[in-house]
Amino acid sequence: MARISIEDIAKAANVSTATVDRVLNRRGGVSIEKERRVLEQARKLGADRDLQRNPGKILRFAVLMQHPSNPFYDALQKSFRYARSLYQTANIQISLHYYEGNQGVSERTIEEVSILASRIARQHDAMIVALPNEPVLVRTMDDIASRIPLVVLSSDLPLTNKLAYIGIDNLAAGRTAAELMGRFIGPQGGPILVISGMQSYVSQGQREQGFRALLASRYPHCYMQALVETRENPQQAGQLLADALRQQPQLAGVYNLSTGDQSIARVLALHEQRFNHKPIVISHELTPERRQLLQDGVIDAVIDQNPEKEALSALATLARHFAREGERPLGIKPEITVYLRENCPT
The missing domain is CATH 3.40.50.2300 (Response regulator)
Known part of the structure; x- marks a missing residue:
């Protein structure tokens, strides 16, 4: 194969040979955009250089x-x-x-x-x-x-x-949560509370959409009682759950799209003592606190996206x-x- 010349790279990158020389020999004085084009074309042409070592521009x-x-x-x-x-x-x-x-x-x-x-x-x-x-x-x-x-x-x-x-396909993540929720709750079905941080986070909105759609099509006996929003305040998650449980003590499931699992866990502990009943809980992201709650049986499943x-x-x-x-x-x-x-x- 013929050796790639500076002229070949300059022509492909639409820059001068002096610019190519400066980039390949780390002399500096070249704009980031021109450096990018030179390095990109040099790789495409197969230039025999160590193109990863200390580029000139920070x-x-x-x-x-x-x-x-x-x-x-x-x-x-x-x-x-x-x-x-x-x-x-x-x-x-x-x-x-x-x-x-x-x-x-x-x-x-x-x-x-x-x-x-x-x-x-x-x-x-x-x-x-x-x-x-x-x-x-x-x-x-x-x-x-x-x-x-x-x-x-x-x-x-x-x-x-x-x-x-x-990022992950959040519609698919929501559908996965619904599949787990429907299977865990079983044929008796029941109402489900969905707790969102902010629906204006596209990820959370898509999770809720996927969750709602799959429940309706595959597990109609499981249904969303309400969608509530914490505005990303973790303490608010527990308060919203407590309000929902007062209205519906036999809540079948809780799907948490965002933060606040510790406050949710505190509310669930008090509820279980009083009614001997714990809803199925599904959450997102395997953080250290969720790992512990999962191992303790407070959370039933965590859907992780590997941050x-x-x-x-x-x-x-x-x-x-x-x-x-x-x-x-x-x-x-x-x-x-x-x-x-x-x-x-x-």
Whole structure:
């Protein structure tokens, strides 16, 4: 095979030979976009170079998500922190930014997140975001995505310009929850309470849609008594469950789409003492607290989406876009995993 020349790469990348020389020899002075094109075309042409070692330009990736006081986001931030060392040789810096959500996400919070996102975007080369589908945020994110690469994580957003969505099929996750709920409750059926954090998180809305649709088609004797919303306040989950149990002590099931399992567990313990009855409980994300509740028999099943894999996949997608990694697909759907007490890792 003929040796690939600098001229070949320059022609394919539509840049000068001087630019190619600067990129391949790590001399700097080249824009990120031109560097990306040179590295991408060099790989495609099979250039015999170590293209992974210390690229000349520092890339700055920002992650914006809910505060890690929420256990799911804690798992994400730990994965992003771990990934920092993996991308040092590719000259990629990863910064983490949070918005408060543990006491509830208000309209004011949404406005503050929009302002924060715009400020962060001006200081970085790409972003990864996990946000609710609120109109002001969608407008802001679409504007950002028109200027820098943007990856949406865990809960999709209807953006025109996003680079990729990294997350599970949440409709399928909801249908999986309904299948488990219908089987666990059995032929006697009964009412089910669905507890959502915020329906404007696309992931939660899709889970509820999938859950409702499969119950109606396959387990009509099981039915949704109500859909309630905590605004991501974990304590509110227990209060809403207590209200539902006062109206319907023989509630057959609880499907929790978001946070608040500890407050749910406290309410269920008091209810079981009084009525000798415990609803079937299905939740999402195998956090440490849910692992314990699963092993204790408080939660009957947990549907997990592997936040660690999602975080690494999002970073790999951006790194590949900038030609700082080898061939990887853009947009990776992590698998849905169902955990019961018997297969829950300790």
